[in-house]
Amino acid sequence: xxxxxxxxxxxxxxxxxxxxxxxxxxxxxxxxxxxxxxxxxxxxxxxxxxxxxxxxxxxxxxxxxxxxxxxxxxxxxxxxxxxxxxxxxxxxxxxxxxxxxxxxxxxxxxxxxxxxxxxxxxxxxxxxxxxxxxxxxxxxxxxxxxxxxxxxxxxxxxxxxxxxxxxxxxxxxxxxxxxxxxxxxxxxxxxxxxxxxxxxxxxxxxxxxxxxxxxxxxxxxxxxxxxxxxxxxxxxxxxxxxxxxxxxxxxxxxxxxxxxxxxxxxxxxxxxxxxxxxxxxxxxxxxxxxxxxxxxxxxxxxxxxxxxxxxxxxxxxxxxxxxxxxxxxxxxxxxxxxxxxxxxxxxxxxxxxxxxxxxxxxxxx
Amino acid sequence: xxxxxxxxxxxxxxxxxxxxxxxxxxxxxxxxxxxxxxxxxxxxxxxxxxxxxxxxxxxxxxxxxxxxxxxxxxxxxxxxxxxxxxxxxxxxxxxxxxxxxxxxxxxxxxxxxxxxxxxxxxxxxxxxxxxxxxxxxxxxxxxxxxxxxxxxxxxxxxxxxxxxxxxxxxxxxxxxxxxxxxxxxxxxxxxxxxxxxxxxxxxxxxxxxxxxxxxxxxxxxxxxxxxxxxxxxxx
Numbered sequence: 160x161x162x163x164x165x166x167x168x169x170x171x172x173x174x175x176x177x178x179x180x181x182x183x184x185x186x187x188x189x190x191x192x193x194x195x196x197x198x199x200x201x202x203x204x205x206x207x208x209x210x211x212x213x214x215x216x217x218x219x220x221x222x223x224x225x226x227x228x229x230x231x232x233x234x235x236x237x238x239x240x241x242x243x244x245x246x247x248x249x250x251x252x253x254x255x256x257x258x259x260x261x262x263x264x265x266x267x268x269x270x271x272x273x274x275x276x277x278x279x280x281x282x283x284x285x286x287x288x289x290x291x292x293x294x295x296x297x298x299x300x301x302x303x304x305x306x307x308x309x310x311x312x313x314x315x316x317x318x319x320x321x322x323x324x325x326x327x328x329x330x331x332x333x334x335x336x337x338x339x340x341x342x343x344x345x346x347x348x349x350x351x352x353x354x355x356x357x358x359x360x361x362x363x364x365x366x367x368x369x370x371x372x373x374x375x376x377x378x379x380x381x382x383x384x385x386x387x388x389x390x391x392x393x394x395x396x397x398x399x400x401x402x403x404x405x406x407x408x409x410x411x412x413x414x415x416x417x418x419x420x421x422x423x424x425x426x427x428x429x430x431x432x433x434x435x436x437x438x439x440x441x442x443x444x445x446x447x448x449x450x451x452x453x454x455x456x457x458x459x460x461x462x463x464x465x466x467x468x469x470x471x472x473x474x475x476x477x478x479x480x481x482x483x484x485x486x487x488x489x490x491x492x493x494x495x496x497x498x499x500x501x502x503x504x505x506x507x508x509x510x511x512x513x514x515x516x517x518x519x520x521x522x523x524x
Numbered sequence: 525x526x527x528x529x530x531x532x533x534x535x536x537x538x539x540x541x542x543x544x545x546x547x548x549x550x551x552x553x554x555x556x557x558x559x560x561x562x563x564x565x566x567x568x569x570x571x572x573x574x575x576x577x578x579x580x581x582x583x584x585x586x587x588x589x590x591x592x593x594x595x596x597x598x599x600x601x602x603x604x605x606x607x608x609x610x611x612x613x614x615x616x617x618x619x620x621x622x623x624x625x626x627x628x629x630x631x632x633x634x635x636x637x638x639x640x641x642x643x644x645x646x647x648x649x650x651x652x653x654x655x656x657x658x659x660x661x662x663x664x665x666x667x668x669x670x671x672x673x674x675x676x677x678x679x680x681x682x683x684x685x686x687x688x689x690x691x692x693x694x695x696x697x698x699x700x701x702x703x704x705x706x707x708x709x710x711x712x713x714x715x716x717x718x719x720x721x722x723x724x725x726x727x728x729x730x731x732x733x734x735x736x737x738x739x740x741x742x743x744x745x746x747x748x749x750x751x752x753x754x755x756x757x758x759x
Contacts, residue, residue: 164627164629165626165627167626168623168627169627171623171626172612172615175614175615175619176615179614179615179651180614359608359609359613360607360610361610361611361612363578363608363610364604364611366578367576367577367578367599367604368624369598369599369600369627369628370599370627
């Protein structure tokens with residue numbers, strides 16, 4: 160008897176079990192949608208507005224700066240006061256940025272020394288510190304230019320933003336989210352599914368049947384190729400409909416990568432479960448894989464900001480290559496060859512995961 | 525004389541640095557009904573898993589269905605029913621049996637015959653999760669034998685069964701043995717073991733010689749297998 164009917168029987172069994180477990184099936188569809196909504200509407204790497212407190216001994220200085228700040232829609236003045244009030248506002252958490260303008264030499268303060276403007280930034284959230292400082296610098300130079308009346312006499316600069324003109328965070332997140340949702344679902348299903356089979360005894364029965372180990376692995380993987388593809392389509396469709404996500408490049412090539420990508424993680428999940436003693440251990444193993452994958456892949460933080468060793472480690476994860484391919488395809492309009500080239504490292508990962516899963520999969524319980 | 529389905533000589537196994545089995549000598553001829561008998565944790569399940577090729581021995585030698593012990597015997601000729609209910613609870617009886625029939629490459633009418641033979645018609649469309657323990661065990665038994673195995677391995681098949689289902693199971697086993705199936709059954713029910721042609725009485729991973737229950741009782745000068753077991757445990 161050829162292997163095909165046995166693989167097909169295992170695939171039929173798995174798809175039937177998935178359909179009969181409504182919670183799992185619903186989660187496979189709802190979780191991607193929920194993530195698109197969260198990353199589309201809620202998650203932003205930087206705050207939309209910067210809260211600023213201003214303080215100076217002279218009312219005129221404060222008002223001049225406030226006029227500059229009020230012209231910036233992304234700045235919100237939360238406090239105006241006397242010397243020390245801006246620092247106090249930042250320390251109390253009311254403002255992210257405090258500007259203390261020193262006394263200017265004037266009729267009221269004829270002997271005031273020339274001192275720099277003192278800016279205080281709340282850096283308890285380090286990711287907000289650099290943008291806040293950059294904003295403070297920009298505000299200062301705008302203020303200086305206004306005082307020196309050079310704003311209209313200099314040519315200035317023009318900035319052209321390629322691919323994502325409004326620098327929308329959702330356009331950056333959603334292509335990556337395709338890879339993240341498929342990765343988490345596949346690895347969880349692979350790991351917990353097999354661990355559960357070992358606990359209830361169906362794994363022992365499967366091993367005693369004529370099905371070979373690779374046939375079981377292939378049969379269990381097949382239904383998820385379709386589910387992984389469906390999850391990817393759902394994320395892309397939601398991104399397109401709700402957030403005008405551009406689909407510029409060879410989208411078919413990106414979709415063609417998805418089954419391979421899903422298979423890599425499902426097989427890895429099974430390899431983890433083969434080593435785990437319980438469902439809980441399998442779950443922990445799955446989390447131990449996908450957390451670093453998310454952190455090192457460029458999903459949340461740019462890989463360019465990481466040290467070389469972290470970038471090298473990140474390259475081992477299929478998610479890293481998938482995110483690069485998805486952003487290149489959807490935002491930069493990459494062609495099929497460029498998108499499909501991400502398949503090579505993902506395929507290499509699948510081969511390694513398969514070897515590990517087959518080598519360790521004979522443990523009964 | 526037909527070649528034995530199972531031959532084991534001095535077979536032993538260590539797991540986690542501990543001897544879980546030692547000195548197993550077992551022969552199962554076609555049509556024989558052999559029991560692995562003894563308390564829980566005695567090594568009965570491990571012996572069945574060794575025969576099924578799910579574990580590899582690290583002492584002794586033997587053959588199962590013409591294949592060296594430790595290698596996987598032909599699964600088409602082997603029926604294996606584990607101690608746990610190894611059917612899928614989300615699937616109906618008929619779906620579980622269809623899966624087994626397909627992987628064994630059985631003809632189309634196999635599932636219908638199994639359902640008729642083992643009295644499963646009234647629950648055929650019911651999901652396993654909704655069945656009582658007795659019905660689920662029947663379904664599991666049907667799934668283990670529907671492909672007509674030459675050798676059938678059963679791990680505690682009667683545990684937790686009601687009297688009627690238990691009697692039905694013994695009658696099916698007798699019928700299969702009459703048709704030439706070699707059967708190895710594990711049980712810790714010593715009264716039930718009196719029905720068997722030959723038994724190995726296990727104690728802490730060391731089985732007795734394979735003998736008929738009567739011969740074993742005689743060898744130990746004990747009136748029952750239970751008394752034999754107590755005597756072995758005392759030594």
